[in-house]
Amino acid sequence: MKRIGFWFKFIGVILFFLMLYKIGWEETFHSIQKVSFIHICIAVLILWVAFYLKSMRWKLISNSYHIPIGSYKAFKVFFIGLFLANVTPGRLGDFGRLLYIKEELPNQRIGWSSLIMDRLFDLACLIVFSLVAVIYYQINFDILEFPKSYRSIVYWFSGIGIFFLIAFGFWKLLKNKLQSWKEAFQSNDLNLWTTLRSFGITCMSMVLIYGVFNYVAWAMRIEINHIGLFLGTFVLGILSLLPITILGIGVREISLAIIFQLHNLPAEDAIGLSLIIFLLQLISFIPGAVWFYLSPIKLNDLKQGK
Numbered sequence: 001m002k003r004i005g006f007w008f009k010f011i012g013v014i015l016f017f018l019m020l021y022k023i024g025w026e027e028t029f030h031s032i033q034k035v036s037f038i039h040i041c042i043a044v045l046i047l048w049v050a051f052y053l054k055s056m057r058w059k060l061i062s063n064s065y066h067i068p069i070g071s072y073k074a075f076k077v078f079f080i081g082l083f084l085a086n087v088t089p090g091r092l093g094d095f096g097r098l099l100y101i102k103e104e105l106p107n108q109r110i111g112w113s114s115l116i117m118d119r120l121f122d123l124a125c126l127i128v129f130s131l132v133a134v135i136y137y138q139i140n141f142d143i144l145e146f147p148k149s150y151r152s153i154v155y156w157f158s159g160i161g162i163f164f165l166i167a168f169g170f171w172k173l174l175k176n177k178l179q180s181w182k183e184a185f186q187s188n189d190l191n192l193w194t195t196l197r198s199f200g201i202t203c204m205s206m207v208l209i210y211g212v213f214n215y216v217a218w219a220m221r222i223e224i225n226h227i228g229l230f231l232g233t234f235v236l237g238i239l240s241l242l243p244i245t246i247l248g249i250g251v252r253e254i255s256l257a258i259i260f261q262l263h264n265l266p267a268e269d270a271i272g273l274s275l276i277i278f279l280l281q282l283i284s285f286i287p288g289a290v291w292f293y294l295s296p297i298k299l300n301d302l303k304q305g306k
Contacts, residue, residue: 019253019271031220031272039219040280043212047284050208051082057201058097058118064188065114067104076291077101083288086281099297110187117188121202129206130238133231140228141262210234216276224263232259252277 055078062069069077077100085094098111105111137143190198210233214226236255253274260270 014250019250019257019267027266027268028271028275031269032275034220034272035216035276036219039216040276040283043215043219043280044283046208046212046215047280048287050205051079051284053201053205053208054078054122057121057198057205058114060194060198060201061117061121061188061190062101062114064190064194065110065117066106066189067101067110067114069101069104073101079288080292080295081288083285083292086285096297100295113187117190121198122206125199125202125206126234126237129210129231129234133235136228136231137262143262206234210237212280213273213277216280217273220269220273220276222265222269222273224260224265228263229259232256249278 052075055075056071058078059069059071059074062074077097080100081094081097084096088096095112095115097115098105098108101111210230213233214230217224217226217229232255236252239251239255253271256270256274257267260267
């Protein structure tokens, strides 16, 4: 099963090379050349500021779980986790943060709960912005076709009903087994003010992370509706969570190509923009890679949950 999951991720890579073959290397390379070195540096700085904000959110959440982690350590360990998350299968390395703060953890379940809570803020923000994006694209491009017959409506509601019945059945089976984890997950002091602060920090960091697409598009002199591009990248972020891609390769290119097509823009600019974002992504991991090299952990410990 693990082998199937591993090879499944290469679907995105295959799609990427098929798109690149169809569009052409020369056209894509010409689009990439539109961005100067100084724009690359500014974009990386924007990403680092965004990651700093996310590390401060993780500190807030960790402190609410009575994990006494300071600002500098949160910043350093978050960057290490960011690097590990992108070089390990299934983003497992992100949980390597716990190995760097194991002395501060009340227990392992509290540590895992704090990281899951941290992830949930990202997911909630992605969902909110993605819903806004769907509404925006529906109003401007009429991308969704609503059911025109009663039979189609019945099929839709039946499918949704079956999904919730299956989910409810699984929840009843797992409820008792997850009781101890539920207690650990809820053992935080996240009051309304801290929750709002955490969500506000999440939104600011997300605006910076996905706003980099707009900045690079502007640097490439691409005449696109920047509201549409900005909102569309959040849908791209949701799609990148699918287990068919490595670092978003393939999914990101196809999604951007569709957005560009809706705005009557050439696909080579979409691929060029995507490759620059991929390069920025790799560069932004450098601080985490350096800190990991200076204080490494055994990746086998991640698999064993130590």
